[in-house]
Amino acid sequence: MKERCLQSLLSVSGDTMSEVSEKETNPPATEAAPPCPTVTQRDQWMVESQVFQIYHLFATIPPNAQTLMLELQRDNHVQYLSKGLRHLSSAFSVLDSKDKLHGFLRRMKQPNGGFRMHDDGEIDVRACYTAISVASIVNILDDELIQNVGDYILSCQTYEGGIGGEPGSEAHGGYTFCGLAAMILIGEASRLDLPRLIDWVVCRQGKECGFQGRTNKLVDGCYSFWQGGAVALLQRLYSIIDKQMEETSQIFNISNVSKDKESLDGTSTHATCYGTTESGSTDYRNIAYKFINEWRAQEPLFHSIALQQYILLCAQEQEGGLRDKPGKRRDHYHTCYCLSGLSLCQYSWSKHPDSPPLPKLVLGPYSNLLEPIHPLFNVVLERYREAHEFFFTES
Numbered sequence: 001m002k003e004r005c006l007q008s009l010l011s012v013s014g015d016t017m018s019e020v021s022e023k024e025t026n027p028p029a030t031e032a033a034p035p036c037p038t039v040t041q042r043d044q045w046m047v048e049s050q051v052f053q054i055y056h057l058f059a060t061i062p063p064n065a066q067t068l069m070l071e072l073q074r075d076n077h078v079q080y081l082s083k084g085l086r087h088l089s090s091a092f093s094v095l096d097s098k099d100k101l102h103g104f105l106r107r108m109k110q111p112n113g114g115f116r117m118h119d120d121g122e123i124d125v126r127a128c129y130t131a132i133s134v135a136s137i138v139n140i141l142d143d144e145l146i147q148n149v150g151d152y153i154l155s156c157q158t159y160e161g162g163i164g165g166e167p168g169s170e171a172h173g174g175y176t177f178c179g180l181a182a183m184i185l186i187g188e189a190s191r192l193d194l195p196r197l198i199d200w201v202v203c204r205q206g207k208e209c210g211f212q213g214r215t216n217k218l219v220d221g222c223y224s225f226w227q228g229g230a231v232a233l234l235q236r237l238y239s240i241i242d243k244q245m246e247e248t249s250q251i252f253n254i255s256n257v258s259k260d261k262e263s264l265d266g267t268s269t270h271a272t273c274y275g276t277t278e279s280g281s282t283d284y285r286n287i288a289y290k291f292i293n294e295w296r297a298q299e300p301l302f303h304s305i306a307l308q309q310y311i312l313l314c315a316q317e318q319e320g321g322l323r324d325k326p327g328k329r330r331d332h333y334h335t336c337y338c339l340s341g342l343s344l345c346q347y348s349w350s351k352h353p354d355s356p357p358l359p360k361l362v363l364g365p366y367s368n369l370l371e372p373i374h375p376l377f378n379v380v381l382e383r384y385r386e387a388h389e390f391f392f393t394e395s
């Protein structure tokens with residue numbers, strides 16, 4: 001059924017997608033009526049059809065035209081983004097007073113370890129991440145803020161392996177990134193079932209080349225960051241993952257190299273040790289800073305070139321701005337997260353974020369190369385370093 005529908009969708013030239021789907025799902029009465037597809041199936045086939053039409057067009061045009069199609073419309077995107085970001089400036093005045101911020105975060109904190117987004121707001125994993133990441137950047141993370149956060153996030157990891165927004169909710173890419181990043185920032189990543197998390201997240205990259213946010217849902221450009229970011233974080237946790245796999249007697253060992261590296265330079269790169277002092281207590285101050293310098297295995301766990309292809313060919317608008325998928329309008333949210341995902345892809349083979357990637361790892365012209373971001377914060381790495389210097393060297 002699926003193949004038949006796809007074939008007919010692709011063969012009807014000149015029709016808009018909605019017309020095609022109308023014909024497909026409401027066949028003329030004279031034909032033997034095929035079983036009616038579900039809305040989910042219909043939506044999925046529509047997306048596949050649109051995405052593959054773009055890839056087909058790309059494959060059949062001359063190489064110089066292909067290069068044009070793969071060019072990141074850098075200036076257009078910057079112009080588009082700069083129109084809508086004025087309100088961010090208000091956030092900086094809040095940072096003037098670390099005490100006030102700490103007080104606010106304490107007020108948002110719940111006895112079960114979760115945080116509220118704001119007064120009377122939702123309690124979820126996104127709020128945990130927001131609180132912990134901001135506290136980490138401005139250097140106010142302490143035992144009080146961290147208490148029970150790990151228990152709360154752990155209770156949101158589902159049977160699928162991903163993390164849901166709150167206990168009992170379905171695993172979702174947005175919350176998976178938030179949960180994993182927060183667990184790393186508080187030094188408790190090893191409490192999650194990381195092999196299961198890897199299984200779930202890598203299976204969210206579909207044949208459309210982009211990521212979906214959850215099982216059986218549609219591909220969407222913003223998950224290039226939420227899911228791609230979770231993979232980028234997992235790439236730096238191999239030593240914990242190996243240990244967890246050994247403990248559960250799984251034969252497959254994803255990185256012997258990390259052990260070789262440890263024995264070579266005499267340092268433990270075990271991620272549970274980020275920021276751990278000699279006395280064994282956790283020094284949260286150093287976790288994020290050390291994380292970025294951590295050696296990591298070379299190969300990304302997702303198809304980095306395929307994801308770049310989805311972002312550049314399906315998610316970008318030539319006039320500037322990026323989007324969820326073909327047929328959707330650009331918006332600031334998708335522009336931000338598609339670009340962040342693209343940056344993660346481009347550096348996904350680099351051992352260190354300061355080493356520029358080989359040209360063959362950057363899809364399209366090398367001028368497409370973006371600045372690296374800190375994968376725990378989705379902040380341009382240089383800006384993170386400036387913030388770190390500011391907040392960690394002040395008296």
Ligand SMILES: CC(C)=CCC/C(C)=C/CC/C(C)=C/COP(=O)(O)OP(=O)(O)O
Nearest residue numbers: 126129130172174175178213214217218220
């Ligand atoms: C720090 C911060 C801002 C975090 C946000 C994390 C994030 C993106 C959470 C996802 C929210 C959610 C339930 C989307 C589902 O929408 P949908 O049903 O329209 O989309 P879907 O079909 O792709 O699941």
Ligand SMILES: [Zn+2]
Nearest residue numbers: 220221222324
């Ligand atoms: Zn989206």
